[in-house]
Amino acid sequence: MRHGHFQDLTAGRGKRERTRSALLDAAVEVVAEKGVEAAKISDITTAAGLANGTFYNHFNDKDEILREAAYGIAFEVVRRLDAEMEGIDDAAIRVVTATTRFVSILTAERDWSAVLLGGADRLPDFREDLYRYLRSDLERGVAQKKFDVEVTTFLIDQVVALIAVAVRAQLHTAPDPRLTREVCGSVLRLLGMTPSKAARAIEAASRQG
Amino acid sequence: MRHGHFQDLTAGRGKRERTRSALLDAAVEVVAEKGVEAAKISDITTAAGLANGTFYNHFNDKDEILREAAYGIAFEVVRRLDAEMEGIDDAAIRVVTATTRFVSILTAERDWSAVLLGGADRLPDFREDLYRYLRSDLERGVAQKKFDVEVTTFLIDQVVALIAVAVRAQLHTAPDPRLTREVCGSVLRLLGMTPSKAARAIEAASRQG
DNA sequence: CTCAAATATGAGAGTACTCTCATATTTGAG
DNA sequence: CTCAAATATGAGAGTACTCTCATATTTGAG
Numbered sequence: 001m002r003h004g005h006f007q008d009l010t011a012g013r014g015k016r017e018r019t020r021s022a023l024l025d026a027a028v029e030v031v032a033e034k035g036v037e038a039a040k041i042s043d044i045t046t047a048a049g050l051a052n053g054t055f056y057n058h059f060n061d062k063d064e065i066l067r068e069a070a071y072g073i074a075f076e077v078v079r080r081l082d083a084e085m086e087g088i089d090d091a092a093i094r095v096v097t098a099t100t101r102f103v104s105i106l107t108a109e110r111d112w113s114a115v116l117l118g119g120a121d122r123l124p125d126f127r128e129d130l131y132r133y134l135r136s137d138l139e140r141g142v143a144q145k146k147f148d149v150e151v152t153t154f155l156i157d158q159v160v161a162l163i164a165v166a167v168r169a170q171l172h173t174a175p176d177p178r179l180t181r182e183v184c185g186s187v188l189r190l191l192g193m194t195p196s197k198a199a200r201a202i203e204a205a206s207r208q209g
Numbered sequence: 210m211r212h213g214h215f216q217d218l219t220a221g222r223g224k225r226e227r228t229r230s231a232l233l234d235a236a237v238e239v240v241a242e243k244g245v246e247a248a249k250i251s252d253i254t255t256a257a258g259l260a261n262g263t264f265y266n267h268f269n270d271k272d273e274i275l276r277e278a279a280y281g282i283a284f285e286v287v288r289r290l291d292a293e294m295e296g297i298d299d300a301a302i303r304v305v306t307a308t309t310r311f312v313s314i315l316t317a318e319r320d321w322s323a324v325l326l327g328g329a330d331r332l333p334d335f336r337e338d339l340y341r342y343l344r345s346d347l348e349r350g351v352a353q354k355k356f357d358v359e360v361t362t363f364l365i366d367q368v369v370a371l372i373a374v375a376v377r378a379q380l381h382t383a384p385d386p387r388l389t390r391e392v393c394g395s396v397l398r399l400l401g402m403t404p405s406k407a408a409r410a411i412e413a414a415s416r417q418g
Numbered sequence: 419c420t421c422a423a424a425t426a427t428g429a430g431a432g433t434a435c436t437c438t439c440a441t442a443t444t445t446g447a448g
Numbered sequence: 449c450t451c452a453a454a455t456a457t458g459a460g461a462g463t464a465c466t467c468t469c470a471t472a473t474t475t476g477a478g
Binding site: 014015016019050051052053054057 | 419425426427428429
């Protein structure tokens, strides 16, 4: 059993919560290794070093544990992102910073990607939060006349899809900052910036970061 | 049992091929309804109106039939696309036409989307063909000085991801040509066209189409 | 240290399939 | 129409799990 994020959160707490966290960490590990569908409850308990029946003392089914794992990870990612976004006013720089940091967090905590990529549709409420978050930055950019688009859910779908490409590309290889930088440019151009303005914004962001 | 593309292809041929096609059509139908993982072999034979054991006279496992179904569909989509692309010289118009027609084929043959979206990683050889195809249009655009990008696999990943967003958005709703048009603009901007040139290319393509 | 409450255990019943094979049916060449 | 070959059938053995529950173990408040 590897130690993970959820066990960190509950270290020193009661047995119940520690066991629960061990299961959550094991679920993340197994999903990263085998994928969501192939991850069996018995794989999770084995990875956690617990008996099979223990699972059912804590969760009803696989969907429930994966939803909780994805939610916990998403929460932590947002927490770390938020810290870095504070005080950035320019919307283009905000988008570049958020994208860069997001990808960098997921390539550092490699197992998290599989859970978030596989759990996206499992988490309609988180998806809504994420979309609200992105939407506000995109609307800020439109207000600042940096972006020239109509901010729709469909547009955010596209932004998210591009970022997901960057995450997926670095999932099974060493992190490559050039890919992340490239996808930042793609996102800005998608949002209606000219190629040259997009390139300048990325420059500015990397000076500022 | 609904009648589908594969049965059309083998109508009037020997029993073996017709049964095989019935299974392929049923597989497409079941995957569209339940998704790749939830689609069971027994669902497929039931949908085809055949006995369970019949499946194994034709395929070894689910992966094999889905690979063949995805390949057959991909082949047909490319066949229809190719017909429309002939004689278009301008790379931007080629990309817009290909994207528009691709999305329109998949929204017309609704069940195909789920098989192609779910079968993308099942088909490394098809993926290579598709990428080669796209790559040649992108390089043409660079040569024509319409696109201002380095044509890499990572770039094609992004183009494909944007087109997939358009397909997915229209999967469970009525087709909406505005979404397709919007994603065409996104693709052209992604490829380094300025927003205004991208908009003009889409205009030109819709006049030409 | 004690012991009631909390928690973990794992055997096994139940479920949902996959895959095989002896048999029945259908095909289509002659 | 005939009949050997081709094909389909479906019962059932096998597999891989999920989920329960009586029992064993551990916890931590007092």
